[in-house]
Amino acid sequence: MSVKVTIDGISIEVEPGTTILNAARKIGGDIVPPAMCYYSKLEGSGGKCRTCLVKVSKGSEKDPRPMPKLVASCRTTVMDGMEVQNITSPEVIEARKGVVEMLLINHPLDCPICDQAGECHLQDLGYEHGAAKTRYEFDRRTFERIDIGDKIQLHMNRCILCYRCVFTADQITEQRVHGVLNRGDHAEISTYIQKAVDNDFSGNVIDVCPVGALTDKTFRFKNRVWFTKPVEAHRDCDHEKCNGKVTLWYKGEDVIRVTARKDVYGEVEEFICNTCRFDKKKTSDWVIEGPRKVSHKSVISANHYETMKPLPVVKQNPLLQEANKEQFERETRL
Amino acid sequence: MGRKLLLEHINVPGINTYDVYRSKGGYASVEKALKTLTPDEVVEEVKKSGLRGRGGAGFPTGMKWSFLAKPEGVPRYLVCNADESEPGTFKDRYLMTYIPHLLIEGMIISSFALGAKTSYIYVRGEMMPQIRILEKAIAEAKAAGFLGKNILGSGYDLELYVQPGGGAYICGEETALLESLEGKRGNPRIKPPFPAIAGLYGCPTVVNNVESIAATVPIIRDGGEEYAKIGIGRSTGTKLISASGNLNKPGVYEIELGIPVEEFIYSDEYCGGIANGKRLKAVVAGGSSVPILPANLILKTAAGEGRVMSYEGLSEGGFATGTMMGSGGFIAFDEDQCIVRNTWNFTRFYHHESCGQCSPCREGTGWMEKVLHRLEHGHGKMSDMDLLVDVSKKIEGNTICPLGDAAAWPVASAIRHFRDEFEWHVTDAATAVTRNYGLAHYADPLVVASA
Numbered sequence: 001m002s003v004k005v006t007i008d009g010i011s012i013e014v015e016p017g018t019t020i021l022n023a024a025r026k027i028g029g030d031i032v033p034p035a036m037c038y039y040s041k042l043e044g045s046g047g048k049c050r051t052c053l054v055k056v057s058k059g060s061e062k063d064p065r066p067m068p069k070l071v072a073s074c075r076t077t078v079m080d081g082m083e084v085q086n087i088t089s090p091e092v093i094e095a096r097k098g099v100v101e102m103l104l105i106n107h108p109l110d111c112p113i114c115d116q117a118g119e120c121h122l123q124d125l126g127y128e129h130g131a132a133k134t135r136y137e138f139d140r141r142t143f144e145r146i147d148i149g150d151k152i153q154l155h156m157n158r159c160i161l162c163y164r165c166v167f168t169a170d171q172i173t174e175q176r177v178h179g180v181l182n183r184g185d186h187a188e189i190s191t192y193i194q195k196a197v198d199n200d201f202s203g204n205v206i207d208v209c210p211v212g213a214l215t216d217k218t219f220r221f222k223n224r225v226w227f228t229k230p231v232e233a234h235r236d237c238d239h240e241k242c243n244g245k246v247t248l249w250y251k252g253e254d255v256i257r258v259t260a261r262k263d264v265y266g267e268v269e270e271f272i273c274n275t276c277r278f279d280k281k282k283t284s285d286w287v288i289e290g291p292r293k294v295s296h297k298s299v300i301s302a303n304h305y306e307t308m309k310p311l312p313v314v315k316q317n318p319l320l321q322e323a324n325k326e327q328f329e330r331e332t333r334l
Numbered sequence: 335m336g337r338k339l340l341l342e343h344i345n346v347p348g349i350n351t352y353d354v355y356r357s358k359g360g361y362a363s364v365e366k367a368l369k370t371l372t373p374d375e376v377v378e379e380v381k382k383s384g385l386r387g388r389g390g391a392g393f394p395t396g397m398k399w400s401f402l403a404k405p406e407g408v409p410r411y412l413v414c415n416a417d418e419s420e421p422g423t424f425k426d427r428y429l430m431t432y433i434p435h436l437l438i439e440g441m442i443i444s445s446f447a448l449g450a451k452t453s454y455i456y457v458r459g460e461m462m463p464q465i466r467i468l469e470k471a472i473a474e475a476k477a478a479g480f481l482g483k484n485i486l487g488s489g490y491d492l493e494l495y496v497q498p499g500g501g502a503y504i505c506g507e508e509t510a511l512l513e514s515l516e517g518k519r520g521n522p523r524i525k526p527p528f529p530a531i532a533g534l535y536g537c538p539t540v541v542n543n544v545e546s547i548a549a550t551v552p553i554i555r556d557g558g559e560e561y562a563k564i565g566i567g568r569s570t571g572t573k574l575i576s577a578s579g580n581l582n583k584p585g586v587y588e589i590e591l592g593i594p595v596e597e598f599i600y601s602d603e604y605c606g607g608i609a610n611g612k613r614l615k616a617v618v619a620g621g622s623s624v625p626i627l628p629a630n631l632i633l634k635t636a637a638g639e640g641r642v643m644s645y646e647g648l649s650e651g652g653f654a655t656g657t658m659m660g661s662g663g664f665i666a667f668d669e670d671q672c673i674v675r676n677t678w679n680f681t682r683f684y685h686h687e688s689c690g691q692c693s694p695c696r697e698g699t700g701w702m703e704k705v706l707h708r709l710e711h712g713h714g715k716m717s718d719m720d721l722l723v724d725v726s727k728k729i730e731g732n733t734i735c736p737l738g739d740a741a742a743w744p745v746a747s748a749i750r751h752f753r754d755e756f757e758w759h760v761t762d763a764a765t766a767v768t769r770n771y772g773l774a775h776y777a778d779p780l781v782v783a784s785a
Contacts, residue, residue: 046524047524047692047734048691048692048693048734049692049693050692050693050694050732050733051693053732069731069732070731070732072524072734075524095728095732098694098725098727098728098729098732099693099694099728099732101728102693102694102696102697102698102701102728103693103697105697105701106697106700135721136701138701138704141700160693161690161691161693161696163691179519180519180690182690183502183504183687183688183689183690184685184686184687184688184689184690184696184699184700185685185688185690185696185697185699185700186690187689187690187691187696
């Protein structure tokens with residue numbers, strides 16, 4: 001039993017109960033609505049940022065009436081025969097532009113000094129869907145930077161209140177000790193007691209953060225992400241919930257950062273423990289699998305693969321040498 | 335003299351006590367419902383009455399009740415929304431203060447109709463005296479055998495609890511109210527699922543306004559058909575209106591739906607005209623979130639007919655020339671009031687009360703407030719009006735809950751109808767900070783386009 005949904009004229013059969021966003025992700029390409037707060041691995045996430053708004057021009061085969069308002073595609077399930085307009089609807093484009101503008105009015109736009117720059121979802125969103133200029137002429141709201149854990153720093157100024165880190169702490173760690181305080185545009189992610197976040201899996205909040213609000217203190221200001229080289233690796237982690245599959249970010253021969261592996265939508269494939277993330281920063285701690293495939297559109301792939309000499313550890317593996325060569329050829333051809 | 339169904343005995347001394355309320359025919363409806371009717375018959379009576387939700391949206395109450403899912407073995411809840419916090423609305427507080435047993439009686443009838451064994455009255459945190467009054471009333475009703483186990487020998491059990499809120503406007507939104515009642519942060523839930531399917535603690539729940547629940551008492555007493563005879567068209571029955579602003583006699587009035595707006599403002603039975611012999615400039619007819627209308631459009635529709643106080647009457651003309659019944663917070667402005675300042679004040683409220691969950695409302699309300707603050711204080715620009723309209727459009731309809739709409743409508747409507755006053759704040763900025771724009775042409779007779 002599957003249901004048929006048409007998004008921007010492209011039809012696909014999906015399981016009942018699938019959301020519009022996930023149906024669009026199955027189709028892929030331009031018609032996938034952007035999502036800043038939805039995270040497929042976190043139950044209950046989504047619906048908050050409103051960037052994924054789409055127009056439902058036909059409710060279903062049974063009830064063909066269009067939905068009166070734009071709906072959040074990440075939280076609306078498909079019905080059989082539903083027709084959805086995303087990039088084909090001027091109304092959606094306009095609303096999305098408005099949402100991007102709203103998300104940016106209190107964002108400091110400090111990309112030049114932000115560690116997230118280059119892998120920031122808000123940057124991508126602003127670039128793809130936003131306006132070139134802001135119409136906001138007032139002071140932005142500001143907060144003090146705080147350390148919410150000994151390895152995690154929170155820049156609340158940059159936060160877009162997607163609640164992903166809250167869901168992560170709820171669902172991945174044993175106990176949540178941070179949350180949202182206050183309300184309206186003074187709502188902030190915080191802990192009552194500083195450095196209170198010390199769970200084994202707390203580092204994952206850094207990976208799920210779509211912006212540079214939660215940063216890894218072991219990596220802060222160490223390097224721009226596009227000067228590093230991501231390499232896939234794993235280790236035999238003794239934490240029962242962590243399988244040790246990570247991406248190592250090399251600068252020269254040093255591992256300067258460890259993150260979970262992320263898919264095309266920037267979502268981590270599997271959550272990793274804090275030991276893997278913060279403490280294992282030597283190549284000898286890891287079994288190297290090979291360079292990570294990075295999208296050509298990403299700034300991370302922009303300027304290093306051509307000149308990068310394969311690392312000594314990588315060299316011994318013929319498979320990897322092959323992969324590197326392939327990458328090299330593709331890059332130079334472009 | 336209009337009929338009074340809710341406030342009939344409001345002036346009887348001691349009506350807030352069980353004995354006096356009982357002696358005036360109180361709890362007769364409970365006896366009638368529990369002894370002679372089945373729950374479905376009670377729902378049917380409410381459907382027949384045509385009662386529409388008194389909290390603002392005006393959704394038919396009987397219909398809402400019939401949508402309630404009734405799976406086996408799952409408790410159902412009735413929650414009374416007494417988190418009345420809309421600026422300009424104070425009818426529920428009045429009702430709870432002076433005639434609390436009416437609400438308790440309504441709660442018993444409604445809970446019986448829905449099969450709820452536990453019901454809650456969620457009262458706004460600031461209303462501490464009303465919470466005490468309700469708790470006292472509940473204790474009295476319990477002592478008299480109208481609450482607890484096996485009420486009136488019917489085999490129906492009901493426990494009624496009063497829960498104080500934390501004083502947040504957003505907790506008047508039904509799903510935020512349920513979150514708050516569960517002890518969580520009062521963020522509205524994303525719908526669907528609606529509370530009728532998964533509400534309080536994931537169980538089917540109905541959330542009703544205080545006045546809607548109180549209205550079930552006369553409906554059961556007189557019968558739904560009798561109730562439906564009062565009023566006009568699809569707006570049946572009586573409605574409490576909280577009249578405030580520059581009126582001779584502000585206060586809570588019970589009106590039969592369908593009386594002319596002009597009569598409500600000027601007759602001695604109701605507001606008694608504008609205070610100090612001034613002239614009417616504008617009216618916010620249903621609480622701060624509904625569109626504001628200038629004097630000429632509130633008294634007459636764009637077609638030149640007299641406007642009446644009813645759900646349809648007030649929304650005649652759509653948002654272009656009409657407004658909404660809302661929660662019945664009737665705020666009148668005389669010629670000395672500044673619309674820009676008032677709009678800024680409303681927006682300040684919505685900025686303060688936005689929960690911060692979804693981005694358009696969180697950021698947009700603050701933005702609008704800052705622009706309006708600038709306009710009011712003489713630093714505005716001519717482009718600000720278009721900016722405000724555009725920002726309000728970007729918020730409206732794009733948020734999780736209706737607070738976004740509620741924040742956007744007053745701004746959009748004020749600019750729609752009072753644009754020259756806004757522009758005057760820019761062109762004559764120095765004068766605008768020293769005096770108000772005055773009545774201008776806002777009460778001039780409308781030019782009615784003849785067909």
